[in-house]
Amino acid sequence: MAKVKYRFNPNNLTYEKYHPHFWEKFLRIFGFLSTSILFSFIIVFILFYFFQSPKEKHLERKLEQYSMQYEMMNPEPIPKNVRDAGFGGIERYDHLKHHNNKKVVENAANQIEVLSKELSVLNDSYNELAKLANNKKEMLNSIPAIQPVKNNDLNKIASGFGNRVHPIYKTKKFHSGLDFTASPGTKVFATGEGKVVEAEYSRRGYGNRLVIQHGYGYKTMYCHLKKFHVEEGEKIKRGELVAEVGNTGLSTGPHLHYEVIKNSKAIDPINFFHNDLTPKEY
Structure with a gap:
């Protein structure tokens, strides 16, 4: 049953039944709906831009882990001057100066020594990477990552x-x-x-x-x-x-x-x- 409304008539000092016009009802309903939609939009906007969903939090943690792993496993490459591991001494091969194939032997000995130095530097680099990988594994095993009690049905x-x-x-x-x-x-x-x-x-x-x-x-x-x-x-x-x-x-x-x-x-x-x-x- 519709609620009956009254308005005071100052001419005869009595209350009279008031029947709102169609457009008055329409504007009232339209205003209410517009306000509701506006507030709903504001709430959705705030939730969307200022609060993370569980899925977004989960993805953010995964991204942090991958970023950390990338930084640890992708360090700056060894500079060429370090990797070449230069060595000096202009008289290193004086003992070969009377050899018939002195130039060939000197070049071969020089290349072997360069490769030996580079191998030593690269070996140290790989050892450092292995150490970083072990540290990463230890960190992932240490950070809390499971529930402290069995809660398979998620109701505890x-x-x-x-x-x-x-x-x-x-x-x-x-x-x-x-x-x-x-x-x-x-x-x-x-x-x-x-x-x-x-x-x-x-x-x-x-x-x-x-x-x-x-x-x-x-x-x-x-x-x-x-x-x-x-x-x-x-x-x-x-x-x-x-x-x-x-x-x-x-x-x-x-x-x-x-x-x-x-x-x-x-x-x-x-x-x-x-x-x-x-x-x-x-």
Whole structure:
């Protein structure tokens, strides 16, 4: 049923029924639709130009890895003067001056020595490239790249990175990691190669906490644990069992609080699951 509208008539001091004209209704609807479309366009523009989609983030990480790999595996070529590895001494072949084929022997000896020097320089260069390749492999193995608990159905992440209402204090606080819901005793795995620098039992805050130093500025932290399977100082590999999920410290239920720390600053762990997830799963 249409809503009846009234207007005040100052001539007879009474309210009278008001029936808007067709064009008045049309302009009102047109104005509403135009405003809605304009705001929708602005929102889409902001999202498109200022926020990255999961697929774009995944591609950006891949591009960074490829760029780093290119820089490490494509250094500046050895300058010709270094590669030629010059050698001096105008009397190097005086002992051949009485030989019947002195010129031929001198040229052959000279070419052999030049090639030997070049081979030595190139060998050093290849050794350096092999070292860079090993460092690259070590770095890729060290940077966190998997989820700390098995989460194939992607339904265990209970709380994301960023501002949220704290489940206990009921105030807005910054959450510096991801929370994975899991039953006590669920296996926790190292997300990258590294060294255990902290395995602390505590009833406060993060509860039982494990910290792994991965190098290259990266650390990972695993909190509210029930039990450790590694000790401080122990070196571990990606995917190795390091602990079990618990409910220790300031916690409302069994879960794992997981953090990725780069250069002493917590960053969103969701960007470090690329060995586990496809862009579509992100």
